[in-house]
Amino acid sequence: MSKYDNFELLDQMEDLDGLPPIRNIPNKQLQYRHPKNKVNREIESFDTSLLEERENEFNFSYGASKHEKAWINDSLKDFYQQNWFEDILRLIKGGGKEASVYQCLGNTTTQHKYIAAKVYRPRKFRQLRNDSLYREGRLILDDEGHEIRDDRALHAIQQRTNFGKRLLHTSWIEHEYQTMSLLFKAGADVPEPLASGNNAILMAYIGTDDIPAPTLNTVELDQNGAQRLFEKAIQNVEIMLSNHRIHGDLSAYNILYHEGEIYLIDFPQAIDPRVNRAAFPIFKRDLTRLCEYFQSQGVSCDPAQLAEQLWEKHGYIPNASANASLVETEFEDGL
Ligand SMILES: Nc1ncnc2c1ncn2[C@@H]1O[C@H](COP(=O)(O)OP(=O)(O)OP(=O)(O)O)[C@@H](O)[C@H]1O
Ligand SMILES: [Mg+2]
Incomplete structure (x- = not known):
């Protein structure tokens, strides 16, 4: 019987520091196939006249508090300007472990009537679940989904500097996006992932007009x-x-x-x-x-x-x- 058969042990390991160190980390760190970054593709093919029109305004129907509004603005304004959605309609679920999810009105770019925007909590508000149990053997990904190899960045992560924590936070989000992309392509029942970046993931919305x-x-x-x-x-x-x-x-x-x-x-x-x-x-x-x-x-x-x-x-x-x-x-x- 494995020492992990008791799930409480797994939970405890999340609270400690994940798995104990290993000398020879498997060197077959795997290259993930990164789906074409749709945000960047959109930026390249973007109609700049539309950008100018939209540049300074990002108002939405959802009645967010002042703080939340600033956070949404920071995380979703770029997507809005790139025409991923027309409006933010409602908060589907807030206060989750990692994120708040919003129902947005799609538009012709997305070709979805609605999309769901999962916006990660700012790092300082995140419950700092110890995640090294899950990160073993993973690549550390930048906001374009590419592996981070830069020594300075890796050192910052190891030292858990603010910069390092920010990099890890981004990597966490990119892993979610890449996993969803991989599984969606493989035919799994997951909402279609649409774009990632800026602390958020856009995906197909699941639900009716009024009820998620x-x-x-x-x-x-x-x-x-x-x-x-x-x-x-x-x-x-x-x-x-x-x-x-x-x-x-x-x-x-x-x-x-x-x-x-x-x-x-x-x-x-x-x-x-x-x-x-x-x-x-x-x-x-x-x-x-x-x-x-x-x-x-x-x-x-x-x-x-x-x-x-x-x-x-x-x-x-x-x-x-x-x-x-x-x-x-x-x-x-x-x-
Ligand atoms: N694509 C989607 N369409 C509709 N609703 C969604 C979608 N994705 C997420 N949600 C809603 O948002 C909630 C939170 O999403 P998710 O589980 O990914 O984040 P989380 O931060 O881990 O939240 P929790 O701690 O509640 O699990 C879900 O329980 C679901 O109600
Ligand atoms: Mg959840």
Whole structure:
């Protein structure tokens, strides 16, 4: 049995400093394929007369407080000026762990009637969850999604200077965007990611004109519906595994339900099982939380067994303790 089988241990590791140091960090740090940066593409092909018209005004219908307005202005004005949306209509959900999400009125550029803008909390207000458990083996990405290799920047990150923290914050957002892009292209049920930058991610909005889709934990399903959606959820988990991704915070709270279908959201902490030594226990925790909801809706499932089956099916080391044994070695580099 892996020392991580007890999920409380995983939670404690989030509170401590993630995984203990390892001497030989897997050197197969993987190159992520970066989707063409749509923000930049838009800037290049942008009609400047429109820009001039819009340059100085960014007023929106949503009645934000003064502080929130400044934050929105800082994070979303560029997207507005690049014609990603016409208006901000409402706050879908504020006060989340990491972000507030707004429903915006789309326009011809986006070709979506509405889009959702996930705006990350300013760093100083963020609950500083210890994230090194999830960052092991990851590249550190700049705001264009490229790996940061600059020694000075890496040193700043290691020393946790303000500059370093800002870089990490950006990297966190880019990882969410790249994960969504990868999974959307692979056919997973995730909202289509549209653009990222400036502390925000734009994506397809899920919901009706007036009511954003509820999260699955608030939905009561009939037996057939529950079984069908459970299978759908597992299909999505398998798409993720075959693309070397584990959600890392999967539960009915991070699944939207709309017109009988599900959409997985909230990916900043997603991990790559090839480079993260806690991957299996994190995966098992995901399945356990997912099954908790479906069990409450009458589906019978055994998350521990399912985790092992899927893990092996997708070619990962079947014995979780193989991962755990790595953890016994010492770290030198806390990135
Ligand atoms: N594409 C979308 N369409 C409609 N609603 C969305 C969309 N994305 C997110 N939401 C809403 O915003 C909420 C927060 O999004 P998300 O889970 O990505 O952020 P978070 O900061 O981790 O929040 P939390 O701590 O509540 O999980 C979701 O629970 C959902 O209600
Ligand atoms: Mg969430």
